[in-house]
Amino acid sequence: MSTFERYLTLWVAVCIVVGVAAGHAAPGLFQAIGSVEVAKVNLPVAALIWLMIVPMLLKIDFTALAQVGRHWRGIGVTLFVNWAVKPFSMAALAWLFVGHLFRPYLPADQIDSYVAGLIILAAAPCTAMVFVWSNLTRGEPAFTLSQVALNDAIMIVAFAPIVGLMLGLSSISVPWATLAISVALYIVVPVIAAQAIRSALFASGGQAALDKLLGTLQPVSLVALLATLVLLFGFQGEQIIAQPTVIAMLAVPILIQVYANAGLAYLLNRLTGEEHCVAGPSALIGASNFFELAVAAAISLFGFRSGAALATVVGVLIEVPVMLSVVWIVNRSRGWYERGGAGAVARRDRHA
Template identity: 35%
Template sequence: MSVADRYLPVWILIAMAVGLLLGRTVPGLGTALSALEIGGVSLPILIGLLVMMYPPLAKVRFDKTAEVAADRRLMVLSLTLNWLVGPALMFALAWIFLPDEPELRTGLIIVGLARCIAMVLVWTELSCADREVTAVLVAVNALFQVLMFGVLGWFYLQVLPGWLGLATTAAEFSFTAIVTSVLVFLGVPLLAGLVSRWIGERRRGREWYESRFLPAISPLAMIGLLYTIVLLFCLQGEQITAQPLTVARVALPLLIYFVGMFALALLASRAAGLGYARSTSVAFTAAGNNFELAIAVSIGTFGANSAPALAGTIGPLVEIPVLVGLVYVALWLGPRLFPGDPTLPAPRRPQAR
């Protein structure tokens, strides 16, 4: 990790503080930012996410993705974790920790249904995971999101609670919002990465592309991440400070979920015989969530000022610092769980004086 990457938690804490300060001290800033949207997608956040996702996707060697997709063991494990285990675990945690808060519980369940297609690219890049595996898993999650989000929402909000004798929630999710989220938040940076590699290698060769161009654009990922964090905390700073108990009640099951899914996925991948790089990709893909979609669906279904929308908003505020911490956990655990694995990141040598 570079010096800037090693101090990422410090930069994130500063970005959070700056966002909260701006949201609390600049009148009307949050309202003005919220008004900047296209088709229900926040334009300021969209810009940050696209800038953040472009460098990792530009680094992907797309000629290797067919080989990754052919690994049946990897694909079955990831699909099981993302679309069976993840939603079920979030459903259980929502009912355990929020039995008396049906709207917050609904928002939490929606977060569990929205599988990660954005920030996981940054976490896997920082932890030296397999970027080709991450790209394939993100694409598969995007496809399943379009096909299964509405079905799983109906199952976890109406069918399963009815079977268990629990309260049900009626909700109709916008298919357009789901497709828009996938096309915008994944399609645009994925296409940009593909075109960059194709043009760069065609005109200047792979060596120039990977030794000159990629290092030049790499800082954009961190800039986009920090910019997005500032925006999120600026937009939600007032709600966070005004309802600390609500934030804490939603944050606790989210914390358990992120850490639990990461640990389960990492250990399951190791048991399946995957190496460090692929196991870490599976773990972060399983642990992360598509907060952009969760927030958009909650707002579109229940309203911008609703409790489900608030729960969806709390999601990334918890997810970002927790998954940054898990990057360091992965780097520390790697040599212990995968001794001698050739995909482990090389140890950092001390610089000569």
């Protein structure tokens, strides 16, 4: 993890301050930016989000799908947590905390939007930062790559139906046309573009050419993320100043969801007999979110000024410190993990 990535939470906090201040100082500028859109897609933000997403998707090698059977227990656990547990658990937590417990303290006209943002945040598993978390837990690289590639393939067809289902169950109107455009614009097209660029790079210069391009684009990707956050908070500034505890309240269901899903994936891997080098990244993939996609989808579906956009940004704010704490737990508990029946099964399978 680079120094810049390690302090991502700090940079996000700076963007909050800069965005709120700029929004008050130059409201006309932000209104002008917000008006540049086609089919409800804001073009400046679309460009920034492409700069965020495409470099991350360049790291994904879909040929790794051929390896999914090597660690079938870990793959099965992670798929179960990512697609059968996480969206539903987040919807339940959002309904409990935002819809009920915190309702008296939140802007009444944004309640449904906050819930929608939290659902969108949980609907897609993380793509890029997972490689960092996996490396920090000494995770199995082949498992991490194949799991991420499989999740991305599933996301192409499952993201819109899951978001639509969860929003519908929460009695939130689903703008299906805009949702379909978001999936095409922020998942399908970037995946195709990234794979085309990847193939061209390997044909001309191999892995070295890809690494060189990623070295150039990674800082651009992070700067694009931070620029998007400045714009978001420029539009959200008045609401945040009026309700400074909103971010803290939105963070509560996200924190519970991350730790609960990470713990569930970790324990299920132990019970099924998977090795620790697979259980670690499995827990981290099960817990983390593709927040770049979530921010893009929330803006497209509900707009810059929506509570949904703000809720997804809270996910960005707490991503690094929370995931580093999960890494610490996974590493510190390795001895406990390997003393269990799982360690014995894994060792037996390895030597079979």
